[in-house]
Amino acid sequence: MDALVSAPAFPIPDNVFAERVVSVKHYTDRLFSFRITRPAAFRFRSGEFVMIGLPNAEKPVYRAYSVASPSWDEEVEFFSIKVENGPLTEHLQKIIPGDTVLMRKKPTGTLVLDALLPGKRLYLFSTGTGVAPFASLVRDPETYEKFEEVILVQTCREVAELTYITELVEALAEDPLVGECSAGKLRLHTTTTREASPRMGRVTDLMRNGKLFSDLGLPAISPETDRAMICGSMAMLNETKYVLESFGLEEGANNAPATFVVERAFVG
Ligand code: A2P
Numbered sequence: 364m365d366a367l368v369s370a371p372a373f374p375i376p377d378n379v380f381a382e383r384v385v386s387v388k389h390y391t392d393r394l395f396s397f398r399i400t401r402p403a404a405f406r407f408r409s410g411e412f413v414m415i416g417l418p419n420a421e422k423p424v425y426r427a428y429s430v431a432s433p434s435w436d437e438e439v440e441f442f443s444i445k446v447e448n449g450p451l452t453e454h455l456q457k458i459i460p461g462d463t464v465l466m467r468k469k470p471t472g473t474l475v476l477d478a479l480l481p482g483k484r485l486y487l488f489s490t491g492t493g494v495a496p497f498a499s500l501v502r503d504p505e506t507y508e509k510f511e512e513v514i515l516v517q518t519c520r521e522v523a524e525l526t527y528i529t530e531l532v533e534a535l536a537e538d539p540l541v542g543e544c545s546a547g548k549l550r551l552h553t554t555t556t557r558e559a560s561p562r563m564g565r566v567t568d569l570m571r572n573g574k575l576f577s578d579l580g581l582p583a584i585s586p587e588t589d590r591a592m593i594c595g596s597m598a599m600l601n602e603t604k605y606v607l608e609s610f611g612l613e614e615g616a617n618n619a620p621a622t623f624v625v626e627r628a629f630v631g
Contacts, residue, residue: 373421375465380405381418384462385438391523393445394492395456396431398438399464407470408477409434409503410496410592412628414467415441417454423465424450427628429495429594430470433502435540439466442495442527472496474592476509478615478624482590484581485510488566488603490518490595494528496626497594502535507544510590514550514579518566518595520557529553552579567602570610586611591623600625 375381382399389395407413407430416423432440445456458464474496479485485506487497494517500506501515517528532551536542554562554569562578569575576583584591584607591612593603604614607623615621 373418373423375418378468379416380466380468381463382439382466384458384460384464386460387458390526391521394442394524394527395445396440396442396527397458397464398432398440399466401437401439405439405466405468405470407434408472408475409499409505410474410476411470411472412496412626413470415455416451416465416467417458418463418465419454425465425467426451429472429474429499429626429628431495431498433499433541435503440498442492442498444492472626472628473616473624474500474594474626475617475624476500476505478617478620479590479592480615480620480622482510482622483588484512484514484590486584486589486591487513487515488591488593488595489516490566490599491524493517493594493596493599493626495594497592498528498531500592501532501545501549502538502541504541504544507541507548511548512550513545513548514552514581516552516554516566516575518554518556518564520555522555522558522560525553525555550579565599567599567606570603570606584610584612586613586622589622592626593623594626597627600627 380402385398387397412429414425415428416425428441431442446452612622
């Protein structure tokens, strides 16, 4: 198959990088990841997002995508949903190595370590592709300098949707830069809701009924020791925020660090 877009047919604005697709991996009929070249001038903090588009129109459709790779990586990785008739993802899901992807130059976002007060334990709560910013943070050595324990939670409908993060965390053990500092600190806790698996249920329910904590062998979440980040659908964000507040945590932001943060930019 030929590359979808071998050379941009439209002029690239000054605030946009045009990068080459390096690799693409499909996990299910709903999920895929891809890596693009990283421009030397692109700096971001692990956990931030950028706007992504394709050079297939004079005014391309852009969507917010969390950078899934850590800030030290030579390429930029994304984890994406495939939306049927989605203005961007119906085309994006067809990219192959050599194609061009557009990335606006300015990253931003709330899921950054600086937005949290110091603490002992960091919980990263995600559903679906909401795990992407955490794929970045768990590969950043700074996360382990700041926290003694990091608990990454992903809830998906089906087991196959957990493959991306499961493989990533397994590979981390062998990583020369992060393997050692994450060893014994990072724990991955995955659950499914629509397919039978060893751990089932929505993370919100598992926090409310205490099963998350008993499975992890930890006390219930507490503002004294615990910090949290949330990324998922709007319904999941609102519900998880409500549950965390019931445990006494408070929402923070870049300019006002507190005990948890929420990312409200999502992919369509
Ligand atoms: P469920 O299967 O019970 O709807 P989606 O693919 O639709 O974004 O969902 C990803 C995961 O998020 C699913 O496992 C889904 O569970 C779960 N989910 C959906 N809404 C919420 C919510 N309000 N709180 C927690 N988890 C949710």
